[in-house]
Amino acid sequence: MGDDWRERKKARTRERIQREALRLFGEQGYDDTTVAAIAAAAGVSHTTFFRYFPTKEDVVLGDDYDPLIEEALRSRPRSEGLVERVRGAVGEGLAAVYAADRDALLARVRLVLGAPALRARLWEQMQETQSLFERALADTDDPAEVPMRVRIVAAACLAVLVTALTEWSRGEGGAELPELVDDAFLQLSAELA
Amino acid sequence: MGDDWRERKKARTRERIQREALRLFGEQGYDDTTVAAIAAAAGVSHTTFFRYFPTKEDVVLGDDYDPLIEEALRSRPRSEGLVERVRGAVGEGLAAVYAADRDALLARVRLVLGAPALRARLWEQMQETQSLFERALADTDDPAEVPMRVRIVAAACLAVLVTALTEWSRGEGGAELPELVDDAFLQLSAELA
DNA sequence: GCTAACATGTTAGTGACTAACATTTCTCCG
DNA sequence: CGGAGAAATGTTAGTCACTAACATGTTAGC
Numbered sequence: 326m327g328d329d330w331r332e333r334k335k336a337r338t339r340e341r342i343q344r345e346a347l348r349l350f351g352e353q354g355y356d357d358t359t360v361a362a363i364a365a366a367a368g369v370s371h372t373t374f375f376r377y378f379p380t381k382e383d384v385v386l387g388d389d390y391d392p393l394i395e396e397a398l399r400s401r402p403r404s405e406g407l408v409e410r411v412r413g414a415v416g417e418g419l420a421a422v423y424a425a426d427r428d429a430l431l432a433r434v435r436l437v438l439g440a441p442a443l444r445a446r447l448w449e450q451m452q453e454t455q456s457l458f459e460r461a462l463a464d465t466d467d468p469a470e471v472p473m474r475v476r477i478v479a480a481a482c483l484a485v486l487v488t489a490l491t492e493w494s495r496g497e498g499g500a501e502l503p504e505l506v507d508d509a510f511l512q513l514s515a516e517l518a
Numbered sequence: 519m520g521d522d523w524r525e526r527k528k529a530r531t532r533e534r535i536q537r538e539a540l541r542l543f544g545e546q547g548y549d550d551t552t553v554a555a556i557a558a559a560a561g562v563s564h565t566t567f568f569r570y571f572p573t574k575e576d577v578v579l580g581d582d583y584d585p586l587i588e589e590a591l592r593s594r595p596r597s598e599g600l601v602e603r604v605r606g607a608v609g610e611g612l613a614a615v616y617a618a619d620r621d622a623l624l625a626r627v628r629l630v631l632g633a634p635a636l637r638a639r640l641w642e643q644m645q646e647t648q649s650l651f652e653r654a655l656a657d658t659d660d661p662a663e664v665p666m667r668v669r670i671v672a673a674a675c676l677a678v679l680v681t682a683l684t685e686w687s688r689g690e691g692g693a694e695l696p697e698l699v700d701d702a703f704l705q706l707s708a709e710l711a
Numbered sequence: 712g713c714t715a716a717c718a719t720g721t722t723a724g725t726g727a728c729t730a731a732c733a734t735t736t737c738t739c740c741g
Numbered sequence: 742c743g744g745a746g747a748a749a750t751g752t753t754a755g756t757c758a759c760t761a762a763c764a765t766g767t768t769a770g771c
Contacts, residue, residue, distance in 0.1 A: 331717080331768080338718095359757065370720050375759065407709060441642060448641035449634065474705050476681050481706055484677035488669050512667050513674055516600060517710035524737080524748080531749095552726065563751050568728065713771085720765070727758090734751070741743090 339377045342367040346384045351432070355385075355440035382446040385436060391457055394418040398461035407462055407478040412510040415486060419503050427502075434494045455483050485509045532570045535560040539577040544625070548578075548633035575639040578629055584650055587611040591654040600655055600671040605703040608679060612696050620695075627687045648676050678702045 345366040349358040360381050364371040378384050397414035405413070422430065437443040456468060458479040463471040489509040493502045500508075538559040542551040553574050557564040571577050590607035598606070615623065630636040649661060651672040656664040682702040686695045 335718085360759085361757085371758090372721085372760090373719060376719085379759095381758070444645075445638035445642055449638055452637075473681075473685065473702070474709065476685075477678055477702055477705050478709055480677040480681045481674040484673035485670055488666075488673045492666065492669075509666070509670055512670050514710050516667065516671055517707050528749085553728085554726080564727090565729090565752085566750060569749085572728090574727070714769100715771105716767100716769080718765105718767075721763085723760100723762090725758105725760080727756105729754100729756080731754090732752085734749100736747100736749070738745105738747080740745090 342377055343384055386446055395457055395461050408514055411482040416507055423503055434490055438494050451483055455479050485513050535570055536577055575636055578636055579639055588650055588654050601707055604675040609700055616696055627683055631687050644676055648672050678706050
């Protein structure tokens with residue numbers, strides 16, 4: 326039971342660090358906020374910061390959307406085309422996240438796309454997401470079994486997704502994300518018909 | 519005329535730094551090679567290194583392929599579909615580079631895809647290439663004028679290109695790059711027809 | 712209360728990168 | 742030829758992300 330208390334305390338510390346970090350990033354920008362400053366604001370030492378977040382980028386980039394999307398992807402009927410399956414699954418997963426966290430999500434996307442260091446890490450993270458897409462679409466767990474065709478579609482879909490996210494983050498409150506994403510996939514399909 | 523000599527000397531120094539860097543990267547890996555070691559091997563100080571290359575990554579990532587592809591893209595007939603234009607232009611540009619530099623290119627691609635830090639920068643560079651693709655395809659110089667449809671296609675095409683490059687770099691000498699790239703574009707088109 | 716586990720802090724280091732200033736190396740002109 | 746002035750290079754010292762070693766505190770369970 327003491328473990329519970331410990332875990333709760335750690336979780337609170339983690340959240341405090343993240344909250345202060347995001348606040349400072351918003352106030353002075355990502356690059357101009359040092360890890361030392363975040364640690365100080367959260368009342369911990371910089372080593373503690375790194376014990377909770379392996380890198381400065383991880384404070385912003387960590388999320389758990391992947392399992393959600395994988396689940397949605399795997400449960401799509403195989404009768405649909407590959408792009409169609411991705412479009413459906415992403416739309417589904419997105420709707421949930423979007424309804425709950427729209428504003429926070431927008432702030433985060435803007436932060437990430439605005440800071441080169443974060444953008445770079447985003448791509449790296451996307452690579453993992455893509456690998457997950459591929460395995461889900463190819464219905465396997467072994468990356469080596471994924472056929473080229475599926476890899477190509479997965480790569481293209483992820484790229485389209487990022488394009489929609491970018492558009493959303495730049496938009497002046499005009500279009501909403503789920504709609505933008507859906508449109509983007511449709512336009513990709515339309516282009517080649 | 520003295521300027522000529524100066525420029526030539528600078529060019530030689532630059533090449534010496536790059537050559538030593540690539541050699542060391544090959545021997546001990548990217549991460550385990552410090553800038554100080556590269557500078558020492560090239561017989562310069564580390565500040566001089568940074569005067570020639572703004573970052574360690576730039577030693578590997580700089581190339582001049584973009585203007586080549588832009589030229590090829592802009593001179594394609596507008597009657598073709600967007601993907602078709604990209605496929606043609608990339609194929610054209612690639613053929614030239616490939617014929618001259620195949621082995622060096624392969625080594626470079628392997629190095630980049632194998633080192634996370636380099637991979638991250640590659641995406642950043644790709645973003646610029648994508649912006650160039652978009653403007654060329656949309657026949658404009660103003661990024662704001664590029665329609666969403668073109669942005670989507672450009673993003674998808676770049677993603678497909680990288681997928682082909684990845685496959686090539688992993689391949690055991692099997693398929694050759696121009697062929698892989700061409701196939702990849704065709705498979706993208708086929709998927710949506 | 713005592714002790715062992717665990718979280719945190721301190722200190723010192725590495726490595727990429729920058730800025731300020733000193734030094735060398737040319738170039739060009741008188 | 743020789744010296745003024747520019748351009749390239751070196752030296753030094755600093756910042757910042759991140760790591761490792763070790764010390765200190767804090768809690769858990771007996």
